[in-house]
Amino acid sequence: MQANKQKPVVLVTAADLAPQALEMLSGFEVVFAGKQPTEDEVVALCAMHKPVAIIVRYGKVNARIMDAAGQLQVISKHGSGIDVIDQEAAAQRGIEVRAAVGANAAAVAEHAWALILACAKSVTHLHVRMRAGHWDKATHKSVELEGRTLGLVGLGAIGRRVAAAGLAFGMNVIAYDPFAKEAPAGMTLVELDALYSSSDVVSLHCPLTPENRQMLNRHTFARFKRGAILVNTARGGLIDEAALLDALAAGQLRCAGLDSFDVEPMSNPHPFQSVANLILSPHIGGVSDAAYVNMGKGSAANVLAVLGERTRATV
Structure with missing residues (x-):
């Protein structure tokens, strides 16, 4: 009697994945790294299980993790931001990087x-005042x-x-996007300086790259329309966080709303808290x-697509 062939492993850098995604990955053994796993924990799991794929929910994936995996073929982001993956290291090792765009x-x-609305309407400030x-x-x-x-x-x-x-x-509505060939109806494409100087509300929706790191700094905040809102x-x-604090204190910005930070989780205590x-x-x-x-289904689909492509290529 032939022994059961062990299923290839997909490692998830989290404690869970949507049931619909798990169903898509039924042909694999799915291993969970736990809530917000450390680099050392992920390395140990890679060394133990030799996953063919990693689905990244929390943390970063660097060359050390890739080398520990050994058989890794694809790193699939549970979301769209692949800056947490060392893409150069992955390319050098022939590992595909995909995002659930x-x-x-x-x-x-x-x-x-x-x-935006919380800033414009002072929702949290008025809530605290009413409570008092x-x-x-x-x-x-x-x-x-x-x-x-x-x-x-x-x-x-x-x-x-x-x-x-x-x-x-x-x-x-105005926008800056060097990759956009035309603006949707009712909008205008502009250069960054014009956007900064003209906008009452500036909202960031671009990936982080080495070229645009700290694109918002003391020099760019000085070009903002005074009293603008930043989200x-x-x-x-x-964002240069020290420069942001100065712009808020000086009234160059009326208010800002942040859902992401230079270091995550945000340290405690942190200057932002006051x-x-x-x-x-x-x-x-x-x-x-x-x-x-x-995001679960998208990341699972990317795993299946890459592994399927590579399997067909070897047949």
């Missing part, structure tokens, strides 16, 4: 608008968005959803009930 676009776009027994109706004025300019840095699946909502609010649901490394005109959330813009399923 657009799987969480609706969730992130909605969260961007939650932060204050009634600020006679003194408070919020920012009305109709007729104001929304500037989007990045016009992919998320940016276009944010733009559509801005148009529905009656805003003038970042992309990557924390896009800034009243700064709204924070723990990088959960893409975490919703529907996005959890979509």
